[in-house]
Amino acid sequence: MKLRRMVTVILAAACVVSMAGCGQKQAPAGTAEAPKTTEAAKEAAAEPAAAENKEAGEKIKIGISMQGNQSGFVQYFTSAMYEYQATKAQDIDMEVVFADDDPAKQFSQVETFVSKKVDAIIIQPVDKTQCAAAVDLAADAGVPIITLNTVTDSTRNTAHVGCDDEQAGELQMERIISVCGPDAKLAYVDAVLGHSAQVLRAQGYEAVLAKNPGVELVVHDTGNWSPEESMRLVENWLQAGKDVDAILCMADCQLTGVITAVENAGKMGEIKLAGMDCDPVILKAIKDGKVDCSIWQDGLAQGENALRLAILAAQGEEISDYIIPYEVCTKDNIEEYEKKAAERDELAKKYF
Numbered sequence: 001m002k003l004r005r006m007v008t009v010i011l012a013a014a015c016v017v018s019m020a021g022c023g024q025k026q027a028p029a030g031t032a033e034a035p036k037t038t039e040a041a042k043e044a045a046a047e048p049a050a051a052e053n054k055e056a057g058e059k060i061k062i063g064i065s066m067q068g069n070q071s072g073f074v075q076y077f078t079s080a081m082y083e084y085q086a087t088k089a090q091d092i093d094m095e096v097v098f099a100d101d102d103p104a105k106q107f108s109q110v111e112t113f114v115s116k117k118v119d120a121i122i123i124q125p126v127d128k129t130q131c132a133a134a135v136d137l138a139a140d141a142g143v144p145i146i147t148l149n150t151v152t153d154s155t156r157n158t159a160h161v162g163c164d165d166e167q168a169g170e171l172q173m174e175r176i177i178s179v180c181g182p183d184a185k186l187a188y189v190d191a192v193l194g195h196s197a198q199v200l201r202a203q204g205y206e207a208v209l210a211k212n213p214g215v216e217l218v219v220h221d222t223g224n225w226s227p228e229e230s231m232r233l234v235e236n237w238l239q240a241g242k243d244v245d246a247i248l249c250m251a252d253c254q255l256t257g258v259i260t261a262v263e264n265a266g267k268m269g270e271i272k273l274a275g276m277d278c279d280p281v282i283l284k285a286i287k288d289g290k291v292d293c294s295i296w297q298d299g300l301a302q303g304e305n306a307l308r309l310a311i312l313a314a315q316g317e318e319i320s321d322y323i324i325p326y327e328v329c330t331k332d333n334i335e336e337y338e339k340k341a342a343e344r345d346e347l348a349k350k351y352f
Contacts, residue, residue: 059091059092059093060091060092060093060119060120060311060314060315061092061093061094061095061116061117061118061119061314062092062093062094062095062118062119062120062121062122062307062310062311062314063095063097063109063110063112063113063116063118063120063121063122064078064081064094064095064096064097064121064122064123064307065097065098065099065106065109065110065113065121065122065123065124065134066078066096066097066098066099066124066148067098067099067101067106067124067125067126067150068098068099068100068101069098069352072277072279072348073149073277073299074098074124075348075351075352076299076300076302076303076344076347076348077124077148077149077299077300077302077303077306078096078303078351078352079300079303079347079348079350079351079352080299080300080301080302080303080304080307080347081094081096081122081303081304081306081307082094082096082351083304083347083350083351084303084304084307084308085307089307089311092311094307095113095118097109099126101126102126103126103127103130103131103134104130106123106125106126106131106134107130107131107133107134107137110123110134110137110138110145111134111137113138113143114137114138114141114143118143119143119144119314120143120144120145120146120158120310120311120313120314121138121143121144121145121146121310122145122146122148122306122307122310123135123138123145123146123147123148124147124148124149124150125147125150125151125152126150127152128150128151128152128153128194128195128196128199129152129153129194131152132152132153132154133154134152135147135152135154135156135157136154136156139154139156139157139158144158144310144313144314144319145157145158146158146159146160146161146306146309146310146313146319147159147160147161147162148160148161148162148302148303148306149161149162149163149299149302150162150195150196150197151196158313158319159309159313159319159320159321159322160321160322160323161302161305161306161309161321161322161323161324162302162323162324163297163298163302163323163324163325163326164200164323164325164326165196165197165200165201165204166200166201166203166204166207167204167325167326168200168201168204168276168295168297168326169200169201169202169203169204169205169207169208169250170204170205170207170208171204171295171326171327171328172201172204172205172248172274172276172293172295172328173186173204173205173208173209173248174208175274175292175293175328175330176246176248176272176274176292176293177208177212177215179246179272179292180245180246180272181245182212182214182215183214183215183216184215184216184245184246185215185216185218185243185244185245186215186216186217186218186244186245186246186247186248187217187218187219187220187234187237187242187244187246187247187248188205188217188220188247188248188249188250189220189221189222189223189230189233189234189247189248189249189250189254189255189258190202190220190221190222190223190250191222191223191224191225191250191251191254192222192224192225193222197250198222198250201250201276205217205248218242218243218244219237219242219244221233223249223250223254223257223258225251225253225254226253226254226257227253227254227255227256227257227260228257229254229257230249230254230255230257230258230261231257231258231260231261232257232261233261234247234257234258234261234262235261235264235265238261238262238265238267239265244271245271245272246271246272246273246274246292247262247271247272247273247274248274249273249274249275249276250276251275251276251277252275252276252277252278252279252281252282252294253277253279254275255273255274255275255282255285255291255294256279256281256282258273259273259285259290259291268290269289272292273285273290273291273292274291274292274293274294275291275293275294275295276294276295276297277294277295277296277297278294278295278296278297278329278337278340278341279294279341280341280345282294283329283334283337283338283341286329286330286331286334287331287334287338289331292330292331293328293329293330294329294337295326295327295328295329296326296327296328296329296337296340297324297326298324298340299344300343300344300347301324302324305322305324309322
């Protein structure tokens with residue numbers, strides 16, 4: 001028990017607080033339409049990220065505001081940008097700051113970048129609603145601004161780089177129904193309510209459930225990206241006699257707590273478990289047969305492409321949204337994702 005709780009607490013530090021681990025699609029306020037990876041975006045992926053368009057001796061300046069520097073996925077995004085600058089764009093100046101999950105602080109950071117007359121801004125929004133003002137501020141000043149991984153209610157960002165969170169919810173729900181059957185009784189643990197990842201992943205769940213009327217959604221509630229809160233939530237469900245065949249989590253950091261709750265209830269093996277993010281602890285749990293699946297999102301590709309597009313925008317090039325597909329990790333393909341995760345973690349250790 002002590003070991004399980006220790007693992008839960010350790011991974012809490014790696015959980016993407018106010019994120020999920022997690023990438024989102026850009027959606028205009030009041031809609032749920034995902035942008036597509038356009039042909040222009042695909043072509044842009046092959047373009048070099050050089051900075052020749054500035055006058056001789058003048059470097060392109062990119063300002064970057066990230067949610068915080070403690071979560072694993074923020075480190076993946078940021079490490080990829082550091083590496084891209086070091087290996088492919090040495091001729092740019094890049095300033096990275098962290099908002100410590102504070103929307104007001106992030107607004108101030110964007111305001112400072114605008115006052116410094118940077119050529120482009122990358123922002124990983126802390127809050128979908130409150131950070132819209134920061135995007136609008138940059139747009140009003142004529143500074144290209146790229147949202148990374150998470151989105152805001154503003155439609156004035158120059159482009160968005162991330163993953164489609166509705167797709168993540170769909171893939172996870174489809175996988176669990178395929179395993180548990182058309183009459184499955186399911187539960188899921190929400191991320192922070194109102195966060196763009198939570199909203200869109202829930203929409204993905206709902207879309208799949210609508211196509212499977214025999215499946216019963218027994219209960220869901222928020223675990224607030226927290227393993228401890230998620231553990232207590234599921235403990236309460238099971239103690240109250242909730243009968244479920246599977247529990248889905250919107251982030252692997254939550255799933256670590258759920259694993260503990262299910263083990264403590266003596267139901268490991270009876271209840272299928274699903275996560276998102278392919279954290280190392282969960283990859284091992286998949287290999288050990290405790291967890292059925294997790295959903296992979298490519299944090300390194302998101303960070304690299306955000307910086308690449310920011311440089312192009314700074315050069316005056318037209319850019320488009322760049323959406324990276326999610327993938328399903330199971331015991332059948334675990335080796336592939338263990339390798340990817342090891343490469344991802346190695347790069348993060350280089351810079352953090």
